[in-house]
Amino acid sequence: MSLILAAILGYLLGSVPYGLILTKAAGLGDIRSIGSGNIGATNVLRTGNKALAAATLVLDALKGLVALLIARWAWGEDAALVAGVAAMAGHAFPVWLGFKGGKGVATGAGVLLAAQWWLGLVALAVWLGVALATRISSAGALAACAVAPVAALLSGDLKLTVFAAALAGLIAWRHKANIQRLIAGTEPRFGTRKG
Template identity: 45%
Template structure:
């Protein structure tokens, strides 16, 4: 494929990944189940943690699965296209970032989205399943011990690129571009939790299952 074809094919993948990431399962699930719009209460973030504040665990679980699935799907499509069209790894990495940004800044919700934790996990699942498993385990351990979803998310974001780096060429094939893209997603995720970090330090952060 000529360079111009590679460029436009890569660009199409990135845009598609962003659009897939922009689908808000928190809003869709809430509407389908007759629940209050998650943007109108609690943290006002359209994500699984805020949906859980309604007390409907099924809705929260469906939101979590949907947000993770869209991250996985966007990157899976990018991987498949890159393999068949012989596109550079950068196209896959940027598609991963685009899917995450789609959730955080969704075009369908006027660029006001969630924190992106579940979507980031879905992205990792498509890139490297064992990495996703290790990152999810980190989230669960910290969440169980602290009862803070935000703290668990921050810890998982910190450890994800470290797991990829130290597991490279041992548990999976290491790729510098993919590693850098994971770092970018982790930094963005931590940035999205800057308000939570302030509340954690002040002892005012809501615990899992509590009403904000």
């Protein structure tokens, strides 16, 4: 029962679409009608409002972090990991938006930081390094996804490895179109309005 409650908690917290809420509140309309149509921080940045993009990034990360920490406090470590994955699922497939949400990168960062701070920092460092080197946000996200389960495995923690692999799989799934564009060499770089 505790795992079910943790999953419900994580999903509901993760499904709050901060990018959509903030852009509408700022009078910028529906974020889903521009750029990639995504509700995440990268697409919010395409509005030209860096402050809103930063706020979206922070809030999307916090909702994952908070979901995991509450579940850990209430039901223990296994429930915490379930809540973390559920928060990612909520962000990617929010019931309020017809199950069409974001790609989960910021929420995943928050979840990883809450699960094991060092693993979150490793993933963030890889994302930042690759994204800055390539000027392609999705390349950084996918590189971080690839590294996180490996880093968890090297730590000897099997549950953490499965958890990181589940997050990575979900993010990779949500980036299918990005992966196709990366392979084709057509993935937009920072400063463009497509993708």
